[in-house]
Amino acid sequence: MDKPYGLLAELTYACPLQCAYCSNPLELDAYRDELSTEEWQRVFTEAAELGVLQLHLSGGEPLQRHDIVDLVQCATDLGLYTNLITSGLGLSTRRAEQLREAGLDHVQLSIQADERDLSDKIAGTISFERKQVAARLVKQLGWPLTLNVVLHRENIDRIGGILDMAVAMEADRIELANTQYAGWAGHNRDELLPSRDQLERAEAVVREARERLGDKMEIIYVIPDYYSKYPKPCMDGWASRQFTVVPNGEALPCPAAHELARALDIPPANVREHPLEWIWEEAPLFQQYRGDAWMPDPCRSCDRKEIDFGGCRCQAFALTGDAARTDPVCHLSPDHGLVEAAVEAANDPMRPQDGSLTPRSKVIRTKKRATAATQERMARTPVPLSPTVLKGKA
């Protein structure tokens, strides 16, 4: 068993936005008992000892944590590469300077659209202007700027405008990732899934932009797995390279495994009760789908099982109720009809125009540190955690 390279720390599920594509779990209330500053610092220390190199600070909105600067400082002291995944709300000039000072390596700013009205509508909150300000601040302070855009039926036709906006913001990198249907996004899937025509147009725009922009801006485009023949190599395999710790201290092999973990008849792996090393090496939840012993056919006898690991366990669970099945996205899966039906509905010319998206619901923080106990909401972009590990050539 290898040591993990990456830790995704979902510090809080509080968020000022309420994106319908959020991959946070539906049952947000179950995660309100957040780890304290000291507990997170212990988690980071144990993670570094375990071999973790990259720390992604996410949520919800990680800037909702008043101790974010202290947490970054701790990670810097441990030598971790720190990546803040933020909506930009809460990134005041002062906060940004403190984070820079504390050694934060990188900021990923989520973008909903290139137009104010659409952006604010998707976010469920007035936020477009503040994101522009946040982008400028990131550049001014000398950080590289990466924009994260979750693509779906409502914004994918704006991809050209979004790329122009990214160039105007002087973004170094932009990630255009089609929605993964986990959490709220899973709930809203039928409204979010784009049509085949939309995808083809988007891909043509991306190809053209890559040629035109060359090295000026790196464009990462993640295709939707619903339209692929094979599933994604989810997480490079269950509990193989990275893991997630959610606000209440539960450790998950995948950032979308909340519901799956609850449905299994095994105890949760909580950092409040166990050292990380034990969790990574021994926790039943982490062992459950590690390797290939759990695989059913068609994966068991398939050549591609070392390539895609049978796809996403969370997707198998969400669609079939059984996490140990082949990812239904795979055309060889006996459950593939579930995905085909959704794709067919998304391409139905008689499809009703404006269905309704359910915005991610509010989380009200009850912990002492959230003094302005406001009605906070949560949103986040799916986290692009998939390190490719390249052995050095020289």
Add this chain to the structure above:
Amino acid sequence: MRLTSLMQITDEDARPRLAPHVRLAFNAARGEYALLSPETVWVINATGAAIVELCDAQRTVAEISAELRGRYDQVAENDVRSFVALLVTKHGMEVHHG
């Protein structure tokens, strides 16, 4: 072949440096060098790390090769160039020409 096309990306006069979002680290728990970026970990060996340390946007690929040959026996003529070229295609490095 892939390597041939990669070779065209950098030449001996190119002055490489890490992309702004990439950082070199040595991890004690693993005893390994790695290049870290938001989505990627590139594990590299000590020679790779020595190359990266010399990629300061001042030295050319030719100068880096010469410097390393002074230190190590087995640095082949094209090692530095192909290492840099590979990282450039993966957006881990930037090169300035001339």
